[in-house]
Amino acid sequence: MTVAFTRRDALNEPLDLAGIGIGPSNLSLACLLESVPEVRSRFFERRGAFDWHPGMMMPGVELQSSFLKDLVTPVLPTSRWSFVSYLVAHKRLYAFLNANYEAVPRQEFARYLAWVANGVDGLRYATDIRDVEHRDDRFVLRFDDGQEEAKNLVVGTGASPLVPDWAKPFLGPDCFHNSEAKSRLKDLRAARIVVVGGGQSGGEVVEALLGNPDAMKELTWISRRHNFEPINDTPFSNQVFSPEYVQAYLKLSGEQKQAALKNSILTSDGLSISTIHSIYRRLYALRYLDQSTLNASLSPNRDVIQMERNGNAYRLIVRNHFDGGIEVLHADAVVLATGYRFRLPDALGSLGERISLDRNGYPTLNDDYTMQWTGPRSNRLFAQNAGRYSHGIADSQLSLMAWRSAKIVNTLLGRQHFDAEPDNAQLVWATEAASTTPHQLRAGYSDGLLSS
Numbered sequence: 001m002t003v004a005f006t007r008r009d010a011l012n013e014p015l016d017l018a019g020i021g022i023g024p025s026n027l028s029l030a031c032l033l034e035s036v037p038e039v040r041s042r043f044f045e046r047r048g049a050f051d052w053h054p055g056m057m058m059p060g061v062e063l064q065s066s067f068l069k070d071l072v073t074p075v076l077p078t079s080r081w082s083f084v085s086y087l088v089a090h091k092r093l094y095a096f097l098n099a100n101y102e103a104v105p106r107q108e109f110a111r112y113l114a115w116v117a118n119g120v121d122g123l124r125y126a127t128d129i130r131d132v133e134h135r136d137d138r139f140v141l142r143f144d145d146g147q148e149e150a151k152n153l154v155v156g157t158g159a160s161p162l163v164p165d166w167a168k169p170f171l172g173p174d175c176f177h178n179s180e181a182k183s184r185l186k187d188l189r190a191a192r193i194v195v196v197g198g199g200q201s202g203g204e205v206v207e208a209l210l211g212n213p214d215a216m217k218e219l220t221w222i223s224r225r226h227n228f229e230p231i232n233d234t235p236f237s238n239q240v241f242s243p244e245y246v247q248a249y250l251k252l253s254g255e256q257k258q259a260a261l262k263n264s265i266l267t268s269d270g271l272s273i274s275t276i277h278s279i280y281r282r283l284y285a286l287r288y289l290d291q292s293t294l295n296a297s298l299s300p301n302r303d304v305i306q307m308e309r310n311g312n313a314y315r316l317i318v319r320n321h322f323d324g325g326i327e328v329l330h331a332d333a334v335v336l337a338t339g340y341r342f343r344l345p346d347a348l349g350s351l352g353e354r355i356s357l358d359r360n361g362y363p364t365l366n367d368d369y370t371m372q373w374t375g376p377r378s379n380r381l382f383a384q385n386a387g388r389y390s391h392g393i394a395d396s397q398l399s400l401m402a403w404r405s406a407k408i409v410n411t412l413l414g415r416q417h418f419d420a421e422p423d424n425a426q427l428v429w430a431t432e433a434a435s436t437t438p439h440q441l442r443a444g445y446s447d448g449l450l451s452s
């Protein structure tokens with residue numbers, strides 16, 4: 001999409017906001033900014049067109065969150081960029097409702113995102129931001145065929161594949177991170193395959209491999225967790241994906257945050273129940289109904305600690321945490337479903353050195369999603385999807401992206417343009433919130449008691 005040439009360009013005034021990366025996070029922000037025409041913004045994406053995790057778009061994969069937690073609905077349900085608007089515009093609302101999905105196909109949600117990304121103004125594709133500099137009162141973003149200046153910057157470059165050091169020397173067609181699974185699995189003809197990582201990505205890779213097991217003789221799936229742990233998708237636990245939880249979480253000390261995060265990890269990073277059922281039933285059918293000769297081993301509580309070449313194959317050294325023993329696995333191909341991690345993009349260059357990092361190596365974020373940096377306060381640097389440790393588990397998911405975008409818009413404007421106040425929730429997290437919630441008033445507390 002081309003960006004209209006405006007009077008601002010002619011005057012060479014900086015934008016109010018430039019965004020690096022157009023994934024769901026910055027796309028949500030771009031949608032909300034439509035309702036604030038006085039903010040001049042532009043977002044840049046290195047891909048030629050919007051594409052949501054194309055490397056993991058295997059057949060049958062599903063969304064792990066509600067479609068109502070789309071780009072806009074939680075804060076601006078009247079926006080034309082809601083998932084429901086997409087269904088109506090594509091004449092499939094009734095069909096969608098009749099399909100009665102327990103989880104929306106990821107392919108459908110990706111099409112919704114791409115439809116929005118094609119319609120919203122101010123998005124520029126095929127623009128890899130190579131370098132960002134802070135000069136005088138603005139940021140200067142450089143790309144191959146030009147540059148752009150902006151008073152504020154929002155980094156929405158997502159999380160990067162996490163490849164363990166032991167695997168780095170072997171990356172290629174038969175040793176790859178799951179983010180390349182779709183294209184790599186297509187041509188993979190390995191007899192012995194090891195999948196490392198027991199999260200949802202590992203599960204989806206195993207499910208895909210079991211769907212087409214012809215060339216495979218051995219499949220080993222390793223989880224470092226105690227078992228192949230399911231996602232905790234129950235109401236009280238899911239309350240961590242709410243603004244009121246974030247508000248309470250922000251008040252915790254560093255130690256308390258680490259403990260709270262550990263406690264809620266499976267609300268986000270567990271395996272979907274449908275994936276677990278699908279894998280288990282497929283293994284059952286292969287073993288008991290099809291008399292398949294595939295030797296499939298599921299090995300939880302294991303940690304791969306080393307990898308070596310062994311002729312044309314690999315040897316993996318694995319620690320078994322049940323008994324502390326060392327196991328050796330032989331593989332012709334290794335899929336690394338070892339997770340993702342936020343890192344500041346290389347494009348920030350020397351600017352990155354001016355940003356303070358916390359003990360997890362993530363940027364130190366203020367409550368309003370600005371990064372702490374040594375530059376002027378009037379030039380704000382926002383980060384999306386970088387607050388897993390500082391703001392809680394929901395920050396690396398889609399669930400609160402609209403709310404986070406609303407907070408960013410409010411900070412930019414210096415006023416509450418969007419109502420980002422927490423709901424009157426059933427779970428009362430913090431005492432301070434409890435003392436002011438209307439349901440406590442209804443429960444018989446008097447104004448006098450509350451104010452005392």
Ligand SMILES: Cc1cc2nc3c(=O)[nH]c(=O)nc-3n(C[C@H](O)[C@H](O)[C@H](O)COP(=O)(O)OP(=O)(O)OC[C@H]3O[C@@H](n4cnc5c(N)ncnc54)[C@H](O)[C@@H]3O)c2cc1C
Pocket residue numbers: 020021022023024025026027044045046047052053056062063064065127128129130156157158159340345347384385396397398399
């Ligand atoms: C396979 C998969 C499925 C997921 N499914 C769900 C789900 O169902 N529910 C849920 O809540 N969460 C899900 N998540 C977690 C999370 O919501 C997604 O990762 C989401 O895509 C994060 O959005 P983002 O915009 O922050 O980052 P990304 O989607 O990663 O987008 C970042 C964009 O920035 C671009 N970029 C990077 N560097 C530059 C640069 N220098 N210049 C220009 N552009 C750049 C990239 O090309 C990319 O398009 C999933 C994660 C994965 C990996």
Ligand SMILES: NC(=O)c1ccc[n+]([C@@H]2O[C@H](COP(=O)([O-])OP(=O)(O)OC[C@H]3O[C@@H](n4cnc5c(N)ncnc54)[C@H](OP(=O)(O)O)[C@@H]3O)[C@@H](O)[C@H]2O)c1
Pocket residue numbers: 056061062063064065106164196197198199200201202204222223224225268269270302303304305337338339340
């Ligand atoms: N359908 C969907 O919606 C969908 C699909 C894919 C991903 N996602 C989301 O995206 C996020 C990332 O998921 P993910 O599965 O890619 O990552 P993940 O949940 O972080 O899982 C990666 C796993 O690999 C393990 N691991 C890392 N190094 C290892 C080693 N050397 N040996 C053994 N195990 C090792 C990790 O162990 P530790 O736990 O000990 O660190 C972790 O359990 C999650 O929030 C997930 O829900 C969603």
